[in-house]
Amino acid sequence: MAAWSAPPPGKGWCEAVHIPDAYLGPYTWGGAYAVMVPIWAAAAGKVGRTLRSSQVPLLAMGSAFVFVVMMLNIPVGPTSGHATGAVLLAVLVGPWASVIAISVALAIQALLFGDGGILSLGANCFNLAFVMPFAGYLIYQAISGRCPISSRRRTLAAAAAGYLALNLAAVSTAVMLGIQPALHHTASGQPLYCPFPLKVTVPVMAGEHLLVFGWAEAALTGLAVAYFQRAQPDLLEAAR
């Protein structure tokens, strides 16, 4: 690696939850698809067994919700980023149905708008449509335990789950990006794909999500769950 040293993080450092095409080498994007195919199949099976047809419109609204939340960029200094709504969806419809609704939103972003790549769609789905809803759902359940639907603890559990799950998704994304220089480089050590190593991607991604965007996800998830606790508690009951 002597001929090449790691570039500094750029001026516009920000979250990269949508990995574009060509930032990942074939092992990573292919591996992510190989992992996602059985997850998608399991999600389809689980949803087919458990989702009531009356819940389908709510799931469709959830997909549109995730899509629009990711368009609402929040500028912070030189950076902008956004929440995802993935944890809220997982709390309302469960993690398996969320896998489908979020994957659909990510596929539309990639196919119609070029936001996130086609090759990297499996990787983006792994981070945002699998890691995030499952982590968020499990954390929410673990913190809220058996406390009543209307309890304040459940609101805080939702906020904490939003914060932690977005950070986990960000770190997972950072690891995928950061292993590229070691996996794929020319004979002189020049990276073929994402040029930043783990020691750059992980601190940058974790830092900005711990400091900024995790709080946006926490506020969105906590406030929305507080609203559903008052306005439609049976929705939270159904997913308990």
Next chain:
Amino acid sequence: MSFRAKLLLMLAGLALLTPLGLLLPHWLGAGGAWGEWGPEELRKMVGYLPPGIRRLSGVWQAPIPDYSPPRLHPAVGYLVSGAVGMAAAAGLTLLLGRLLARRK
């Protein structure tokens, strides 16, 4: 008003807010997302374009790249893209959900 209608109204409200997601970062001079640079941006930043990125970055040509339909003001285009994308995501999920739920 039914609860579902309320949720739809809230979604419409969020859709109307989308131009802010473009304009606020623009007004405040915030850059694009870390790790989501186009090839030219990356080349300026790192000093060269990694060969894999040069080869593969054009692998998919999206019909409405960057939420920016041609001939529209960027903020209007962003709003239109948001509405189109939300409808597409909801429609596809509705279709998948109906197909899956019917297998019972």
